[in-house]
Every structure is written in C-alpha cells, then in structure tokens.
Amino acid sequence: MSTSSYYVPEQSRWPIIASLSLGLLAYGAGMTFNAMSAGGSSIGPYILGAGFLVLFYVIFGWFRDVISESQGGLYSEQMDRSFRQGMLWFIFSEVMFFAAFFGALFYVRTFSVPWLGGEGEKGVTNMLWEGFQATWPLMVTPDPAQFEGPKELVDPWHLPLLNTVLLISSSVTITIAHHALKEGHRKKLELWLAATIVLAIAFLYFQVVEYIEAYTHLGLTLQSGIYGATFFMLTGFHGFHVTLGTIILFVMLLRIFDGDFTPKQHFAFEAAAWYWHFVDVVWVGLFIFVYVL
C-alpha cells in the first residue's frame, strides 16, 4: 500500500446542498403523488422541481471540483483505487435493486400465480377466485373487473430483439472506444463513443415506441395485473438506467472533445463503461426472463 499522503479534501459545501436537494425531492414527490391520487392540486411539483434544480446544480459543481482536483494532480494511485472500489460497490447495490424486482417476478411465476390457479401445495387459494386459470404470461387476472389483463403481449422477436442487438453492439463499441483511449487514438475514440451514444439513443427510441404500442394497442399497462406490473417496473427501471448511462456517456464525449483524459488516467470514462456494461447485462436478463420465457 502506498505511503504517500492521501488527499483529504477541504471543507465542501456540495454535500449539504445535495442533502437539501434530496430532502426537497422526497418531500415534493410525496406531496405530488398524494395530490395526484387524491385529485387535488398542491405545491408539491414546485418543491419537486426545486429539488431537481438544486440537484443539477450540485452535480455540475461537485463534479467540476472533482475533475479539476484530478487534473491538478491531487489524486494518488490510492485515491484512484477508492474511486474504483466505490463505483464497483455502487454497481453491486444497483444489481441488488434489480434483484428485488427479478425476485418478485420469479416468485409470482413459480409460486403465487400457480397457487391462485389451484396448483401446488398452496393451491387452496384458488377458492378466492374459483375457475381462475394460472397461465404465464398472465393474460386473465383473477379479478378482471379490477385488473383487466393485457390483450396481447410484446413480441420478443421484433423490437426487443432489435434492442438486444443494439445494446450488445453498444457494449462492443464502447470497448473499442476504451481501447482507442488507452492507445491514444483520439479520433477513433470520439467516433466509437459517439457510435455508442447513437446506439443508446436508438435503443431508448424503440423502447418508447414499444411502450406507446403496449399502452395504445396491446392493453398492456401498469394496471393490467402482475404481468404488466413486473414488465413495466423491470423494463422501466432499466430504461431509466439506460437514460442515465446515455447522459453519462454524452458528458464523457464532451469532456473528450475538451481534451480530457489521458491513456493512463481516465477513471471517469472507465466508470461510465462499467455502468454501461451493467445496464447491458441487466437487459440480457430482461430479454430472457421478461420477454422470451
């Protein structure tokens, strides 16, 4: 382990402002959602909006400070390891977040839906809705008056397959970009990173098309029973992560245009690439367990 001194930053105003923004976001979201469900109006959306503005201000300011410290040569190799470990554990926490939703999906498929249909050890629950047939995907819910099931499902071999190809290709292109960065080929780096972003935006575009199709033609919505719930929560959170990842990659591209990163020192780029591979792997899980099987 290094014996050189470790960089301990001076006092910083960013954390407390970031905490304020999370407080505003939480309180504003609470008010907004409650007013939405109760059908009234509230100042919630303004508090929520203020929270977002403060959050953006913090993200800009905090990252600007960190980048200039890094460029100022304040960070040792040991600091670099702290950042790397931090990012890896953060991605692990994200994996566990998705695991909760995948777990829910597996549980309803394997246990609760068959039980409601009268199969298995707890099949007695079929007496709640006699005549309910367990199928997966669940097209007819136990109580169709309350939760109308989907009419049709998304065909995995059209848009989702295309999206799989797009996302896996983007993992390849970002790896090419990373190698170009390490070898110092700036033009190649810009090109392949830009290609990654184009693929990402194409993915998001098709995802939106799919959602519109699901809501307008297929009757597949958040309210269409447990299939719709797991479908939209899993693909929705994934889409949200892809959006974040795309923004991160775009920022990386801007920094590269600005002349940032050297073949040896480019942790931000690597972190972005790790994150991108993570959303890619989650998608493969989604494609298999939500769309195909």
Add this chain to the structure above:
Amino acid sequence: MATVDIDLPHVKDHDHDPHHHGPAKGLGRWLFTTNHKDIGSMYLIFSLCMFLIGGLMALVIRAELFQPGLQLVEPEFFNQMTTMHGLIMVFGAVMPAFVGLANWMIPMMIGAPDMALPRMNNWSFWILPFAFLILLSSLLMEGGAPNFGWTFYAPLSTTYGPPSTTFFIFGVHIMGVSSIMGAINIIATILNLRAPGMTLMKMPLFVWTWLITAFLLIAVMPVLAGVVTMMLMDIHFGTSFFNAAGGGDPVLFQHVFWFFGHPEVYIMILPAFGIVSEIIPTFARKRLFGYPSMVYAVASIALLSFIVWAHHMFTVGMPLVGEVFFMFATMLIAVPTGVKVFNWVATMFRGSMTFETPMLFALAFVVLFTIGGLSGLMLAIAPVDFQYHDTYFVVAHFHYVLVPGAVFGIMAGVYYWLPKWTGHVLNESLGKFHFWMSFVGVNITFFPMHFVGLAGMPRRIPDYALQFADFNSIASVGAFIFGLSQLIFVYNIIHNARVGEKATAQVWDGAHGLEWTVPSPAPYHTFSTPPKVD
C-alpha cells in the same frame, strides 16, 4: 488480535502541509466538514436525539399498557407510536450510532488519515436529518403517521395505509441512499486505506465486523428500496404486486421485506459484537481468544442471514419444505453465535479482570444477548412459532437482542472510546449508576414480556385481557426506570466530556491498538502519514 507495534510519525508539525489545520469555526464546520471525527460526532449526537425521541414514544406505549383498558391515547395513535418507535430506533438510533462509531474509530484503528471518500461521508450524514424530519412530520399530517408497524406489511400499508405512507416511502428511499453511501465509504476505507503492515487478519475485530456489516448494507438496502417502490406503485399507479386480485401476492411483500429485514437485524448487531470483542480483552488484560474463529464466525453469520428470512413468516402459509428449510437454516446460526459467546467467555477465563463501566456493559451484553439468542432459537422452531408468532414473546426476544444487545454495545463503545474523543475521563460512579439502573430497568421491562407472550398476549395492541395486567404494569415500571436512567448517561457525557479528569493516550491500562497510540483527545487529523504496523 495481534499485538500491534507501532512506529509513530503521527503528531508531526502540522505547518508544512496545507491540509493540516484545526477545525473551521462556527456552524460551517459542521455543515461543510470532511473530517471523519466531526462526522462521527454528528452521527452520534443525531443518534442520541433519535434514541430519546424513540424512547419517549416507547414510554407512551408503556404508559398506555400500564393497566388494561384505554387510558391515555386513542388506538390509532397507539399504532402510530409502535410504528414510529420501531422505525426511529432501527433507522435513526441504532444504525447511525454504529456508523458514528465507525467514522470515529475505523480510520484511527487502521492508521488511515480519514475516510476514503470524505465529502460523500458528509453527504451520508446530512441526508439523515432531512429523512427523519420528513418521517416525524408525518405525525402532523392528515390521517396521522404510518400506523402499520415498522415492518409495514402490505396490504395494511398499501390499501389501508394513511396518506403519509407516501412520505414514509420517500423518506426510506433517501435514508437508504445515506446507508448505501456510508457503507461504500466504510468498505473502501477498510480495503484501501490500511496502514502498511495492517493485514486483514491483524485488523481489530470492530473493523472486521464493520467490513462485513457494510457488505450486508450494500446488499440489502437496495432491496428495501425495491419493496417500498413496489408499494408506491401499488398505491399510486394501480400495479398489483401485493394484490392477489391482479395476480400478485401480499405474501410477496413479506418475502421481499424480510430478505432485507433479516440481514438488517444483523447489521444492527454485528458492530456490537465488534465493540464487545475490543472491550473484553482490554479489561480481562488478555488477548482475544480465538481471533480467526471470531472473524469466520461473523462472516458465517452474515452469509447465513441471506437464507433465513422466512422464519419471520412461519404462520403465513408457506409450503412445508419452506418451513423446514428456514427452520434448520436459522438454527444453524446458533453455531457461529455460540463460537463467539464461547470465545468471549474464554477470553475472560483466568484474566485479570476489572469492572469499569465499559466492561460492565460488555458483560451485560454477553449475558443478556445470549438470553435473546436463546429465545430466538425457540422462535426458530416452526411448529412452536405457530404459538409464539405475533405475541409479546417475540417483542421480548427482539428487545433482548436490540436493547441489552445493540444499545448496550453502543453504550459500552461510547464509555470505552469517549475519553479518546474528548480527552476527559467520564465519571465512573455515574457510569456505574447508569449501568445498574439500565441493567435492572431493561430486565424488569422485557423479562415479563416472555411470560405474557407465552400466555398468548398479542403484540401491537393498546388494550389486553385482564390476566396480563400484573406483568404489564411491572414492565411499564421497568420501562420508566430504564428511560429515566438514560438521563444519567446524557448528563455524564455532556458534563464530563468538558470537565472530567484528563485522559492519558492509552486511557485504559489494558488497551492495545493504534487508536490508543494517539493523544487524547485525538488530534483533528491523525495518521496523515500512515504509521508502520509490524
């Protein structure tokens, strides 16, 4: 723990390095700080405030239960009190106290200059006051605060929850963000900032237990975020995760919740194991018996915690194979736990024991935590749990592991390390007085709950059948003794932290480890150049 011989470069002249200076002045010091000691202090003070607020709620509950019938509060408010008491004690008192201790002690114990990511450290702390402001403000909202118990089972919390549930959900989200960032920081500090020579198997046990706890936090806090998000969607967007009418399942809630919840209870006890494993060797003046087995035991407990969650749900209607699996997996935990208790006792065996306040709390921890562990073993037996489930026996069990377990562990740690933080020795007589009052109070409060529980008194109700009256009034008296005796603690730390006798660097004559090589109070920056550990 291996004996640590140190070469001391610590208090070097502070003038050559721009980062070496004392704390900033005024409120800004606390708002903008990046210093692990400042942040540790803030966590501990925050936790103490929450402990007192949550404690007041417990006293409301015990006052109402002093005799049968409804005396003081409405049943609706009683439910809010049980819920808020649980949430505040778990997320506001116990967890932040351990993070505070980690902040203060881990860098000093491993010879690090600070935490790995000091600004994120400040952020982790300052989220908490906002989160708990939101949670506490729900008491004033229309429909009242959350009233479904700290486990917030669906559909109580979804279909039948008050409007403040939405605020509760977002509050949980941001305190989860705080916990995850705090845990990442602790792991990165331990894995990356150890002084040269401080190998993993030389680390003090408190550091080891926190390394494993941090892993648990990163693994399960996101699952908690997931389950409250599903609740949010069920409440506001018409999904049917926990509604069987749409093909979901209320039991799914319990599975996801307890997948978080069981590791969570170990998050609240493992650091206490670490503290006790520091204190007992000091006052027995012997090395910790079986250091490697202690490390492996903690690691096994942590891994097992992922496969025992459904023992909280034996009566919910699981397949038989599930009941049996979760029953035996749970009993398996008794093995590593037994290893730990054995090692603590073996450490004391033929030691030159003295009984200062930290040691008293540590000893009470060993005895009373074991009682809680044994009642846990009883609850793990599925067929027997059919009788105990949701009775006061469960309340007695988890209060034995949390109050004389986690909370005594924290207090032992505070009494043990406070002289290092403030430079002043606490008043021993007051400390012992506090200990004995707490010890007696805790047992008067929680021991009778075993009896009323076995006799069938259900938990979370404001009124009860007459035959439970005597034991309940005894428990209430105990609760007030315990509650009031905490004021001695508050007085002792606030008063003697300023005017108490000056402490030496080593403070306790049996103490070993890096943190005892720096002066008391510890300078604002310690180990800006890593010490050498042989």
